[in-house]
Amino acid sequence: MNAREQTAAEQIAAPFSITPVTPVIGAEIGDIDLRETLDDPTYQALRQALVRHKVLFFRDQDITPAQHVALARRFGELEVHPVFPHHPDHPELVLLGGNKDTKGRENIYHSDVSWRAVPSMGSMLRCVECPPMGGDTIWVNMAQAYAGLPDDVKARIEGLEAVHDLMPGFGARMSAEERLVNREKFPPATHPVVRTHPESGEKILYVNEGFVTHLANYGAHIQYRVGADFRLGELDLLQYLYRQATVPEYQVRMKWRPNTIAFWDNRSTQHYAVQDYFPAVRRMMRATIIGERPV
Known part of the structure; x- marks a missing residue:
């Protein structure tokens, strides 16, 4: 259909x-x-x-x-x-x-x-x-964003996990005491870079620049030459994944x-x-x- x-x-x-x-x-x-x-x-x-x-x-x-x-x-x-x-x-x-x-x-x-x-x-x-x-x-x-990725990128991110954190977006709104309380209540959460929708079964690119700080297991999945390659390679990959949300063909804009x-x-x-x-x-x-x- x-x-x-x-x-x-x-x-x-x-x-x-x-x-x-x-x-x-x-x-x-x-x-x-x-x-x-x-x-x-x-x-x-x-x-x-x-x-x-x-x-x-x-x-x-x-x-x-x-x-x-x-x-x-x-x-x-x-x-x-x-x-x-x-x-x-x-x-x-x-x-x-x-x-x-x-x-x-x-x-x-x-x-x-x-x-x-x-x-x-x-x-x-x-x-x-x-x-x-x-x-x-x-x-x-973001299901369309995942579907549009090149096959080599899909293979590269399979099994990767991203760390999502409250503090980058909301830490500045809190007092020092509130930050301590909320850090204890809401520690960083680790979620798959590619999640599966529980109702549709679609694969979804689940990485956003608002809350994702780093990849939890990049070094375990990616071969690298020296430590600098590891860190910069992780940052480059994250920036590439963040940018997928900016593609107009995947978007709708509402007034x-x-x-x-x-x-x-x-x-x-x-x-x-x-x-x-x-x-x-x-x-x-x-x-x-x-x-x-x-x-």
Whole structure:
């Protein structure tokens, strides 16, 4: 079944409309009211659409914070982020956005909380206040990124493990005492460079420049001449893998409007929040769904 036939089959089976945004990632979901509790057929169809399209966009969804939490929880247990500020009544909702004096700092390709021993399955983000222009978000299909690698690179990274760390992205937001506490609670996590999606079976390039610091077992897999070759070779390989997220052919870019919701699969995507709107303000709320240990 080709992509067009698969999309047509989805449309017949789903109780909502599905409009792909690009050939490789992203779909607009219509004819659905996310204020209502998802029945089983709708839930299953949305989950299947998420796995296939990697990120789903819902427009004009004026939901309350409580409805946001309930909607996300339909897909699994929710995390409480240790650093970002939370909604006062719903700690599962993080509050994202700078102000007229402080820029946001999410403009780096990353997968949410990959630094956890058990990273997230998905994230559900709602725009509360949008800037007059700018502030788009880019998502990347990292299964496509893996598929596009040359065969010799695929062979080279097979069996490699990457170390993901909270501190590069969030250490500067903490006091010295908070860094000590969070270092103990969230030690660096080691995940495979190539993970397998638990639902689709796709192989995914699971390395991001936001949180990966080094390769845990590079020296055990790669032959090298002298120590300098080992270290520089590891850095060169990581930089090459990081750059795969920047390939436009693997991406979709979405323009926010108030009450737009994006729901993405953190297992198979990375994303980048474009910070081109400062000193205008963009305010968002995000719920993050706990996933499974990558294999």
